Amino acid sequence: MSEHDNLPERSSGSSPVDLSKGHVEGTGGLPARFENPGLPAHVHRHGDDDDAAARRSERQVAGLFVLSMLATVGFAVAYFAIDKNSTVTLPLVGVTNALHVALGVTLGLSLLGIGLGAVHWAKTLMSDEEIVEERHVLRSDDGARQGAIDVLTEGGESAQIRRRPLIVYTLGGALGLFAVPLGLQLVGSLGPLPKNDLSTTLWSTRIGQRDGKGGRKRKLMRDPEGTAIRLTDVTLGSVFHVLPEGINETEHPLNEKVKASVILVRLEESKIRSQRQRDWGIDGVVAYSKICTHVGCPVGLYEQQTHHLLCPCHQSTFDMTDDCKVIFGPAKRPLPQLKISVDTEGYLVADQGFAEPVGPSFWERG
Amino acid sequence: MSTETPARSADALRKDDDTSAPAKGAGAVGAVASWVDERTGTAKGFRYLMRKVFPDHWSFMLGEIAMYSLVILLLTGTFLTFWFVPSAGHTVYDGSYEPLKGIAMSEAYASTVDISFDVRGGLIIRQIHHWAALLFIVAIMLHMFRVFFTGAFRKPREINWIIGLTLLMLALVEGFAGYSLPDDLLSGTGLRAAEGFMLSIPVLGSYISYMVFGGGFPGEAIIPRLFTVHVLLLPAIIVGLFTAHIILVMVHKHTQYPGPGRTEKNVVGFPMMPVYIAKAGGFFFIVFGITALIAGLVTINPIWAYGPYEPTQVTAGSQPDWYMGFADGALRLLPGFLEFDLLGRTWSFNIFLGAIALIPVLFTIAGAYPFLEAWITGDKREHHILDRPRNAPTRTALGMAAISFYAVLFFAAGNDIMAIKLHLSINDITNILRLSAVILPPLVFWVTKRICLSLQRRDRDLVLHGRETGRIVRTADGRFFEAHEPLDAHTRWRLVAFESNRPLELPEGSDSNGVRRMGAAKQRLRTRLSGFWFNDRIEAVTPAELAAAHHRGEYEALEAAAVEDSHPQEFGGHLHGGAEEIGTSHAYGHLEEEKSDR
Known part of the structure; x- marks a missing residue:
């Protein structure tokens, strides 16, 4: 191995190079840059x-x-x-x-x-001697390039594109519009319009209702047992996961559950900070939508000691003693409260639907 | 008709026809080759392909892993379609897995449980499929990092960079679609969140959601629709783009790292036949084999343990597959105040930014980068020699800053897990991560750039002064030096074979008559960006500098100057010696040389 073969030797007459001033270009007799030394000798295995x-x-x-x-x-x-x-x-x-x-x-x-x-x-065992393959510039030569352009222009001329703008514009229009029927079919038929589906829940209708009249208030039922809840069942500190009465008889129970799911707890009345919250509950028993106002996961984790509700998906935290306002995390709006009362048999029922849409925000909720 | 063809008989017309028989010889291989070639004419192309040279480097295998994972996915995915029932229709489970017996669920979930327990070997196929999907995206991303940090996206490979980015984005969507198909509690929760994302889109959100789900969430349309997207639409696009990606690699020929003998005009490496057929072909089996081993030994996505999707239920620690972690993390970090009511409409930027806008914005930035860099450098040449990351400090630093931002978002997706495992407050963790998302990228940028510049300086030192041998030499007049061994030309070339871009000079804003030049503002921006990119830079050592370093007289003068400049009192003499002291003419230098010759 001769290490000094390519070592540049100072040729006579070159001016001194001052390395302390940083980078310097080559001086007399030396190339500006090193030369590629070529492939090293093959080392046998x-x-x-x-x-x-x-x-x-x-x-x-x-x-x-x-x-x-x-x-x-x-x-x-x-x-x-x-x-x-x-x-x-x-x-x-x-x-x-x-x-x-x-x-x-x-x-x-x-x-x-x-x-x-x-x-x-x-x-x-296979040869490990490196092989050199030449690269070629990717671009075509000027002649070929001009040829391609010529083909295009000649083709255009023979089709009389420039002379017949009417054809060009109508063709452009037709091509621009041809995807519309397909797009329309797809967009139009994929799903129904939302209408007010996102803003209503099963709670806003009554059992046995006909043409929006009659019927009775829906009971709060345990999820998943499907049994009604008496006010006296709800002891201090207990938590109930609740669905509206008759949800399994609806056309799409899952779709209804996504919106109507409710969490029910009993708090000490003195700890409740909002008058409305007290009014919409009974004796400290309050019901809130269980659907997170962030992206709609069920707000499943209730911390009994702190009265915090935590969403396990993105950790939004709601304070149950303060009208379920967001105290931490990415959600913005409080969980909507469900106004409840007790019917003549002592069961908890919903007086009316939620006052605002439940679940994630959407454009039209305003 | 000026030229007239003389009339000929049919036999005469045929006499020019080439009916030559194939060349004999080469045995069976020759016979088959002749048979095929006479019908397709592919021998020339085949010869070219088989002789094609690929350079060797471990980092070139990352893209290969992605390619092979895709093949594994297509293979195992096809298997799975034979048993999976893509339907949200209701059924009651009656399989061999006891805990789920008698539970109402969708047919999609029931069939996935069947694949896991009642189809012999079904679970191994399912787990290979899932592991390969995770590996696929890991490999794509690492491959992308390699391409970015080595500057392989430069001309002529910009199109392939964009195809690659598109492939990554499609792979993310494809992965999410597959993850959602089994309709278990975890994937249902993921879909529920996805519906929340769609709803956050201004103006069109609720319409899009009702179109995708065929009505309100969850409905019964989403499983079959996702199935078609997952097994037909996206795979077709992915395979098509992947083919284009590979063809372009063939057309461009592979890039190579700088080294002796490697130039912009050649590719140095090993031929397809036989070396790369064995290496790359063998590597497919290695990737497949390791995936199968992992799938056999490590459980992934045990859907039977989660139970069927039930909108009122959720498990703590709900998390997406790793590749969606960054978007989920962004959602956890974005504060609630970004949602507001304006003009009677709800603007949910706390969701929209992380869930909908983040991915397209990141990919647009990544896609624009090659063109931005080319504009700033004004470089219109083809590049086939890769940059060592240190030799492009600003690019490397930007890439690391982007990765650190990604990493913060990724870890944010595990803020609940971290809180539990580390016994920390989730609020503190989230707030720290929020802060980190802003502070960390600039910090990482600065640190990376400094590290790159230091590494470049180290390279310069190495070239100028050679390797430290650890041998201390005392001269006759009592001075001490450490003998440095100069680099050989081949080793040196790797360290000096790069170009250091210089910042642009700002041209005069107005011409001699004081008239503002057209596009002056654009030019100023370009100059400023060029300064940001290239003001801090280290040049490669030139032969003149090396010569100066090697020549005692000059070097001593410089050294003295340098010492005076910095710490005049610290050194009593020239204790810090250099290669120049043990140069070619020096007795010890010769000794050293002879030793290394053996």
Whole structure:
């Protein structure tokens, strides 16, 4: 190895270079930049010169391929032999399904055997002498480029595009409009218009209602048992997940649940800070929409001690003693309150629907 | 008709026809090759393809992993469609998984549970599919980082950069669609949040939501619709774009890292046949094999444990798959006051910015970057030699700043988990992350840029003064030096083979008559940006500088000047020696050289 071959020697007559002043250009006789020294000499691998080493590599590659075959056989055996319900305990993994693990491991080994074998073959036995391929500039030569432009202009001229603007404009119009029918069909038929669906819940209708008249108030029912709740059932500190009476008889129960789900708690009346909140509940029993005003997850976590409601999706926190206002997190609006009272049999019922839309904000809610 | 063809008999007409038989030889391979070539004429193209050279570097395998994950996804996904029922129709579970027996659920969920428990080997296919999806997006992103930090997006590869970005965006959507299909509690909660995102879109939000879900949420239309999107629409687009991506890689030929023998006009590496067929082909099996091993040993998305989707239920620690984490994190960080009522309408920017606007905005910025950089540098040449990240400090720093912003959002998606595991207040964690999202990117930018510049200086030092050998030499007059070993030309080339862009000079704002030049403001902006990009820069060592460093007389003069400049009293003499002291003419230098020769 001659390290100094390319070392630039100072040619006579060059002016001194002052490195302390930062970067300097070359001075007399020296090139401005270093030259590319070209490919370094190829260094032989162990197996290139030593036949024993090469044979060892050959055996290793073949061994990996054999491992692959064995694993494949193992997969087939496992597939038929292992009961699909039997379990196995593995270190770190714990108790797990035996068939699943056996299939995964054998499949993995079968594939890895092929892959590792092939790569090992390439690295140890195939030539590792680097090859140089020339690049060519991507652009076409000027003649070809002009030719392409000529084809376009000549084509245009022969079609008389310039001379017949009427055709051009009408064609543009037709092409611009042709997607409209398809788009219209898609946009028009994918779904119904929202109308006031987002603003209403099942609570705003009454049981047995006909043409908006008659019927009785909907009871608050336990979710998922579907049983009515007496005021006396709601002891201090208890939490009820509530759905409106008759929700399973609706056309789309899931769609109704998404909007009508309610959380019911009893607070000490003295702790409630808002007069309206007290008025809309009974004896400290208050009902609020369980749908987060952020993006609509159920606000499922109630902290009994702090009276905070926490949404597990994005951690918006609502204060139940302060009209469910947001005290932390990304939500903006308080959870809407459901006005409740007690019917003649002592069950909790909803007096009216929510006073505002529940759940996530949307453009028209205003 | 000026030229007249003489009349010929049918036999005479055929006598020019080429009916030559294929060349003999080369055995069976030759026979098959001839058969195919005579019908397709592909031998030339095939020869070109088989001889195509690919450079070797570990970072070039990242894109390969993405490619192979896609193949695994297509394969296992097809398997899954044979058992999955894409329907929200109601059914009652009656399979072999005891805890769910008798529970009402959708057919989509029931069939996913069946795939997991009652279809032999179904779970392994499902888990390979899910793991491969996670790996797919990891690999795409790492591949993208590699391309960005090495400047591989420069001319002529801008189109491929944009195709790649589009692929990443589609992969995110495709992943989310697949994640939502089983209709378990977690994915249903994710869809519910997605509906909330749509509702936040100004003007059109509720219409879009009702169109997508075919009415109110959840309805029964979304599962079959998502299924079509997931197995037909998006895969077709992804495969199409991916094909274009690969064809462009072939047309452009692969980029390569700077090194001896590598130029802008060549590709140095190994040929497709046989090396890359074995290496890349083998690597497919390795990726597939590792995915299968992980899928066999590590449970992912155990939907049976979550239960079917029920709108009134939710689990604590609800989180999306990792690749959607950053958008979810953005939602957790955006404060509620960004929502307001104006003109009788609700503007939910607390949701819209993170859930709807974030992804397109990030991708637009990323897509615009190559063109911005090209405009600032004014560089219109083709680039096939990659930049070492340190040699483009501002670009590298911008990339790291973007990654740090992404990382803050990503960690924010786990703020609840962090609060539980670390016993910290979730409010504090969220507030700290909010602050970090603003402060961290500029900080990371500055630190990265300094690190890059320092690394460049270190490279310069290495080239100028060689490697420290650790051998202390005492000269006859009692001075001490450490012998430095000069770099050989090949090693040195890697460190000096880069161009350092210079900031643009601001041209005169007005011409000699005092008239403002057209586009002066644009030019000023460009100059200012160019200054931001290139004011701090380190040039590559030139031969003259190296010569100066090697020549004792000059060097001593410089060294003395430098010492006087900085710390006049600190050094009693030239204790800090250099390669110049043990130059070619020096006895110890020769010794060193001979040693390294062996």
